[in-house]
Amino acid sequence: MAMFVHLTSAANAPRIRRSGIRAVSHGQGNARGVYCFPVLPSYTLTHQWLRELARFGTRGGLVAVHVRLDDAQPVLVGRYGDRARGVQVTVPAAEAVRRIAALEDPRGWEVFVPRAVRPYEVHRVRGAPQVAGWRYLPDAHGVRPCTCFGCRVRGGYGARRLRERLPHPLDGPPPPTRVLLARVAAAGEPGDPAVLREALHWFAMRRRGPLAQLGRLAAHPDPGVREELVWAVAGWSTPGVTDLLDGLADDPHPDVREAVESVRTP
Template sequence: MAMFVHVTSAANVPRIRRSGIRAAGHGHGQDVGRGVYCFPVLPSYTLTHQWLRELARFGSRGGLVAVHVRLDDDQVVRLGHYSAGVARDAGAGTVRAAEAVRRIAELDDPRGWEVFVPRAIRPREVHGIRAAPQVAGWRYRPDAHGVRPCTCFGCRERGGYGARRLRERLPHPLDGPPPPSRVLLARVMAASAAGDPGDPAVLREALHWFGMRGRGPLAQLVLAGLAVHPDPGVREDLVWAVARWSTPGVTELLDGLADDPHPEVREAVEAVREAR
């Protein structure tokens, strides 16, 4: 029998004791449908519980616990590294439970690897539930400690502890933090005043910064007027800038740009509507 550990919220313990670990849907990582993520029990306590700190970042009710489960050696599982699809991982793919334990145990660095059981865990397969220290393991990614964090728009953690101070301390040359709205508005108005209808390069740069905000000054008609700018690049950037805004009037603005004569502007509107 192969032994694995599954990390979950302490609030789930009564249900797990009663009916096991339910199969949850997963559309990321290994992208293998519904099932249960777990990790083999290794001689190293730290490696066995390596996912604790990373999972704790996403919150839990009552802290996290380690649920030890015993699976039949012939149980088919999926094996791979969280940072890549299993098809691209050396030694990854569909294997039996005993083979998954052997492969991970032989790795020089098993951090970040995971096993996916494509079904629910039955109550009789739950071997034990133990309290787990909330400080074991890595955060963000293995070897992240001591590495200068990236504050670009794609990497930064929005709303995370200390995220705003980190962006202010290590500003990204392209991704902020963005200038205040009043400064950006002054740039847009100055560009429009300098020529008719305004320098596209200056306007597109301002729209880039506006796109990092949850709301914007659309009601002042300063940005809404860019919907008729003769440069299609400005109109397309306007679509992406307001994509995440909760400002009243965004839907009407997108409706107007949905019939834009330029195909890239229309495609941008369609993509934003699907995301919203």
């Protein structure tokens, strides 16, 4: 029997003891299953995913669920990044343990069981220290963090200070509203399209905005400005956004109309 460890919120422990680990769909296309990792001689490597999983929030901390699987149980095995490329391979559970144990550096590897784990396969559930393992990716410590929109974790510990210390040239943090409005005013009338598009790019990162000052751009002669205006205000909770988008939905330029349709599509 192959032994694996599955990390989950402590709040799930009573249910797991009673009915096993349910299969979830997460990152493997339409497949539903359970992520786990082989129990290795190294405690740190066995529990390497602790700190990374803790970044996404837990209920009562994390616990380690030890699972015994039949050696012939088919599982997917590979590095985390292999998941998106579809190059993780299907092997028996015993072979997955052998492959990972033979690696010089198994950090970032994972095993996916394509089904739920039954109650009788749960060997034990115990507490786990919340300080083992890596965050973001192996060897991330000492590497300049990326603050682009795709890499940053909104609401994460120290996220705002990190973005202020290492601003991304495209993804912010955005300049203050008064600075952006000054740039819009300095662009002239009707306004330099490049300057206006850049200012609207930064406005799109805000939850609310000065719709009264920017609404006039819906009549700007450059369709690129009008399209950027759609993307800028789409996520605002400011009153009047719906009426502005209603007007732009009938814009003479197809790119503007398609932008409105895109932001309104669920």
